[in-house]
Amino acid sequence: MMATNIIDFQNCFIFIFLCFFSLLCYTLFFRKPKDFTLPPSPLSLPIIGHLHLLLSVLIHRSLQKLSSKYGYILYLRIFSSPIVLVSSASVAYEIFRAHDVNISSRGFPPSEDSLFAGSSSFISAPYGDYFKFMKKVLVTNLLGTQALKRSRRVRADELDRFYNNLYEKAVKKETVEIFEEVLNLTWTCCWQVMETKMQRIRSLGTISNRFMWHYHAGTNTMDIGRDHQQPQDTWRLRRELDSVVGTTRLIQETDLPNLPYLQAVVKEGLRLHPPEPIFERFSQEGCRVGGFYVPEKTTIMVNAYAVMRDPKYWADPDEFKPERFLDTWQKEERKEQALKYIPFGRGRRGCPGENLAYIFIGTAIGVMVQGFEWKFKEEKVNMEEVVVGLSLSMTHPLKCTPVARTLNPLILN
Structure with a gap:
């Protein structure tokens, strides 16, 4: 009887120890950090999340209005898939300056790539040796400065x-x-x-x-x-x-x-x-952007349409004024630490x-x-x-x- 009690006590001790050890591991390795603050998020619906906000025919305009109301960096959810929406020139600058390698891969291949070239195409390939090699080949043989000079007569x-x-x-x-x-x-x-x-x-x-x-x-x-x-x-x-x-x-x-x-x-x-009002990236690792935390494996949508009409960086942003590009706007862009022109x-x-x-x-x-x-x-x-x-x-x-x-x-x- 005493031996049975000892065995039960040992099993209970082992169980308690495993629970404590699991909690400790979670705290050290898996728990969200204290500064884990997601970007602001509009009201979502059960199951579908924010899908209803992305069903507009002119999604770039809808998302621009959404950002004007809730902020220039937003956290959205489509079913269980997280999305971070960027609509600010300053946030775009931060993303591409500090996190370009981290966001240079894609998630699932876009539909047009899948139809024409499958998931192994250059466009949808993850960032790595294959992508860098194919881009080098493309630039060297077709789109680089010397290649464009060689094909100038054809275009003329x-x-x-x-x-x-x-x-x-x-x-x-x-x-x-x-x-x-x-x-x-x-x-x-x-x-x-x-x-x-x-x-x-x-x-x-x-x-x-x-x-x-x-x-x-x-x-x-x-x-x-x-x-x-x-x-x-x-x-x-x-x-x-x-x-x-x-x-x-x-x-x-x-x-x-x-x-x-x-x-x-x-x-x-x-x-x-x-030409492409919204382009997509994918975070491989968690990072901080615009004072908020972007979790790993998150789709990042950059609304180029909204960025290039950001009233903080463009005077009369909805007006057609070519003269604005005759000024020292590139120097101003670097000085202001903003990425305001990304067509x-x-x-x-x-x-x-x-x-x-x-x-x-x-x-x-x-x-x-x-x-x-x-x-x-x-x-x-x-x-x-x-x-x-x-x-x-x-x-x-x-x-x-x-x-x-x-x-x-x-x-x-």
Whole structure:
């Protein structure tokens, strides 16, 4: 009987010891730290969490309003999956400055990658040796400075064809869709770059579309009797093109560094209407951002649309003002410790085709403004937006009729 009591006591002691040891291990290794403070979170629903807040057609705008109400860094939950939403230029700066390696991998591969290349594609590959090797190959052979120089003649030939096509339609007084025309130009030159995101290529036509859209929106404020008068920004752009390029040849890529206002127009279009309004990252380890704790294995959504309209860093953020990029805004960005301009993402997973995009957009817009006037069928352009795949576009693509400039007609070399 005494032996049985001793055995029971020993078992009880062992059980108590194991419980104490487990509690100690949890306290030391698994318990949340005292400064574990998640970002603020809107009211969630049982089971689905914040899913109802992400069902908007224009999710980037919905999330922008949500951030304006609750804060520029938010904690959301979709079922059991945690999400941290970033909508601030200063928080974006902190993420990419201090945590870029940690957030350079992705969670589940996006749907468009899975459809075209599967989970082993370059876009969805985790950050590591394979990703770095493939990015190096891509930049060296297709998108780097030297590679772009080697392929410059191909793009120049396509740009001439682009102009000739518009000129023929101008003679026939045909209505064209700007998006489709520029998309054809970029696709012809870029069809072989299958591992770069196709919405990046698609966005080139969108941005040209956007510029002409702003151009027409400016004419709506004028007197009806001066309906064909150019708005100030287009007049300034055409004057720069005529001054630098002249009227006897088309714009070339090598002209772009000498066309600061054209570059400003492109950047302003991308700021207001980024090709991918929201991009996603994934935290491998827990980290602190904006004074809050971001747990490991958390999806980080950066709302580029909201960041580039952050009123703390952009004066009149919803206005189309290319002049803002003629100032020392880059120096101000570094001084303010903010990352306020991110149309192509940032960091190790930023779009490797960014330089090529600026070339295409700049030369395409240059040709359209340099060689043509534009007549719009609608008195007022429908300014509604739509997200196609992951790209921001116009609900009703802009259609207009090119009119070849009769003064100092262009003579192609």
